[in-house]
Amino acid sequence: MEVRARAPGKIILAGEHAVVHGSAAVAAAIDLYTTSSLRLLPAGEDSGAGAVELDLRDSGLTFSWPCSRVRAALGEAGGKAGAPTPCSPDELAAIAKLLEGQEIPEAKIWLSAGLSAFLFLYTSTLGCRPGKVVVTSDLPIGAGLGSSAAFCVSMSGALLTAAGAVGVAGGSSAEEWELFGKDDLELVNQWAFQGEKIIHGKPSGIDNSVSTFGSMIKFKKGELTNLKSRNPVKMLITDTRVGRNTKALLAGVSERASRHPDAMASVFNAVNSISEELSSVVELAAEDEIAITSREDKLAELMGMNQGLLQCMGVSHSSIETVLRTTLKYSLVSKLTGAGGGGCVLTLIPTLLAHTVLEKVATELESHGFRCFKVEVGGRGLQVYRA
Numbered sequence: 001m002e003v004r005a006r007a008p009g010k011i012i013l014a015g016e017h018a019v020v021h022g023s024a025a026v027a028a029a030i031d032l033y034t035t036s037s038l039r040l041l042p043a044g045e046d047s048g049a050g051a052v053e054l055d056l057r058d059s060g061l062t063f064s065w066p067c068s069r070v071r072a073a074l075g076e077a078g079g080k081a082g083a084p085t086p087c088s089p090d091e092l093a094a095i096a097k098l099l100e101g102q103e104i105p106e107a108k109i110w111l112s113a114g115l116s117a118f119l120f121l122y123t124s125t126l127g128c129r130p131g132k133v134v135v136t137s138d139l140p141i142g143a144g145l146g147s148s149a150a151f152c153v154s155m156s157g158a159l160l161t162a163a164g165a166v167g168v169a170g171g172s173s174a175e176e177w178e179l180f181g182k183d184d185l186e187l188v189n190q191w192a193f194q195g196e197k198i199i200h201g202k203p204s205g206i207d208n209s210v211s212t213f214g215s216m217i218k219f220k221k222g223e224l225t226n227l228k229s230r231n232p233v234k235m236l237i238t239d240t241r242v243g244r245n246t247k248a249l250l251a252g253v254s255e256r257a258s259r260h261p262d263a264m265a266s267v268f269n270a271v272n273s274i275s276e277e278l279s280s281v282v283e284l285a286a287e288d289e290i291a292i293t294s295r296e297d298k299l300a301e302l303m304g305m306n307q308g309l310l311q312c313m314g315v316s317h318s319s320i321e322t323v324l325r326t327t328l329k330y331s332l333v334s335k336l337t338g339a340g341g342g343g344c345v346l347t348l349i350p351t352l353l354a355h356t357v358l359e360k361v362a363t364e365l366e367s368h369g370f371r372c373f374k375v376e377v378g379g380r381g382l383q384v385y386r387a
């Protein structure tokens, strides 16, 4: 049996970083996905007593751990796909030992966090059963579009389905992408959060939640509210192609917060107000051109204010500033999305300007060496396909 699960990336319209410190944030799923395809192998089919294998198609890298080695490192524990327990420091150290034998090119050393999350999720849910997972992704990795969360959500979806802990509502063999029920999504989300903790250090949980449940959400202190956006929100995403790492950026903001606790508390508080206001503006129904423009002007102003506060947190970057200046020439407002420090920038495209300005601004941004994505915002979360 092969189980395929796909989970979307996301944009954060307001509130990144501050959400880790208890403020509200607004995020939406985008139609770029990470897909994990899992096949359980009979013991002994390929590598003697069998192996746990991971094929990262986009990186062109494959990894294999003989089940005997996994068992020796982690014991017979695991293989319990109920509510997750966090990865303990001892488990993480054992997983680090399992990575030692693997050949990870120096230029891709950042993959080791993803590999650790994989080994934790796999062994915790399926134990040392032999199996192979192939991962493919439309998302740029480490660029602010939540590739780490999409990786953990799609992986958890595939593993928990194979473990029989969750199941789609339909019959036993489906030929299309299907949705999980709410309780199953909750369980997948809890597991994905444990994986995201290995990659981010101290995640808020917003990325795995929006990747699991899809749509547009407000998220505060672990509480999720679905936002009903009656008018579409059009965003252009620009990847500056400047690599960065969410874990390091989160740590930098926390250090700044401990150096300047009062000032940073005010910054986080201001972001909270912006996210709260933005979430109500998103839900406003606009019937005519004047109402549409007024709603979009409010969204743009709030995004611009949020960008200023992200600069205060120290997570902007000269490449991000170049995108802001370029889009401003077309009277468009932008803000970084995700952890910043490079990565991706969001530009709000007003409905009435979409057909005149979108191509022009994208062409100019690409002339700087940036990569633009035109995405659909607020679509589906986790889906599964059984072949």
Ligand SMILES: Nc1ncnc2c1ncn2[C@@H]1O[C@H](COP(=O)(O)OP(=O)(O)O)[C@@H](O)[C@H]1O
Pocket: 034, 056, 110, 111, 112, 113, 114, 115, 135, 136, 137, 140, 141, 142, 143, 144, 145, 146, 147, 148, 149, 151, 199, 200, 244, 245, 246, 247, 338, 339
């Ligand atoms: N398709 C993938 N294959 C392997 N690892 C992945 C994949 N997607 C994400 N990751 C892991 O997530 C990390 C990127 O996460 P992060 O720094 O949070 O950036 P973002 O979530 O914005 O893309 C990568 O360094 C890698 O460890």
Ligand SMILES: C[C@@](O)(CCOP(=O)(O)O)CC(=O)O
Pocket: 015, 016, 017, 018, 019, 020, 143, 144, 145, 146, 147, 148, 200, 202, 203, 204, 205, 206, 207, 246, 250, 337, 338, 339, 340
């Ligand atoms: C900065 C943060 O708010 C979002 C990080 O998103 P990304 O990994 O850069 O896609 C961190 C978090 O909420 O866990």
Ligand SMILES: [Mg+2]
Pocket: 146, 147, 148, 149, 200, 207, 246
């Ligand atoms: Mg991430």
